[in-house]
Amino acid sequence: xxxxxxxxxxxxxxxxxxxxxxxxxxxxxxxxxxxxxxxxxxxxxxxxxxxxxxxxxxxxxxxxxxxxxxxxxxxxxxxxxxxxxxxxxxxxxxxxxxxxxxxxxxxxxxxxxxxxxxxx
Numbered sequence: 001x002x003x004x005x006x007x008x009x010x011x012x013x014x015x016x017x018x019x020x021x022x023x024x025x026x027x028x029x030x031x032x033x034x035x036x037x038x039x040x041x042x043x044x045x046x047x048x049x050x051x052x053x054x055x056x057x058x059x060x061x062x063x064x065x066x067x068x069x070x071x072x073x074x075x076x077x078x079x080x081x082x083x084x085x086x087x088x089x090x091x092x093x094x095x096x097x098x099x100x101x102x103x104x105x106x107x108x109x110x111x112x113x114x115x116x117x118x119x120x
Contacts, residue, residue, distance in 0.1 A: 002026045004096040004111030011117045016086050020114060022079040022096030030054075030074035033099040036081045037110065038092035048094070049081065050104035059104060086118045 008020040020036070035050035049070040050059045058070055069082040079096055093113040100106045 002098060002109055004098060004109070006094065006096045006111050006114040009094060009114030009116045011119065012086055013120050014087055014118055016118070017082070017084045018086065018116060020081040020083065020094055020096075020116075022111065024077045024079065024096075024098065027098070029072075029077040031102060033102055033104040034072060034079045035097040035099065035104055035108070036070060036079075036094055037097055038090075038094045038116075039113075040089070040092040043092075045095075046092075050097075050099075051079070052104060053102035057103070083116070086116075088118045090116060091118050092116060 003025045005023045012018055031053050033052045036048040037045050038048050039045050048061055048064060049068055051070045051072055055072050067085045071080045093115050095110040095113045097108045097110045099108045
């Protein structure tokens with residue numbers, strides 16, 4: 001059974017940083033592309049960033065490029081999202097996603113999410 005467990009969310013002041021983690025199990029992590037998506041209050045799911053299975057290819061939402069960094073540790077079956085210079089509009093539930101193959105296309109499944117709140 002695929003399990004994606006996000007952690008690292010919380011309350012942070014504007015301008016602060018957080019690092020989200022996603023512990024994956026139930027599948028061969030190193031052979032699947034992964035990603036992060038978010039859902040802000042009252043809005044739909046928005047893709048934040050994606051990474052291929054080997055970690056050499058990444059993609060970011062244009063509005064987040066330069067502030068967020070996705071990475072993965074295939075030896076630890078863990079996906080990360082480093083978020084810097086956080087803004088109130090980054091407040092959302094952040095979800096870890098597993099794609100159906102080594103590249104970030106096609107179908108995906110998401111975890112339960114972790115809440116990130118940016119507020120003074």
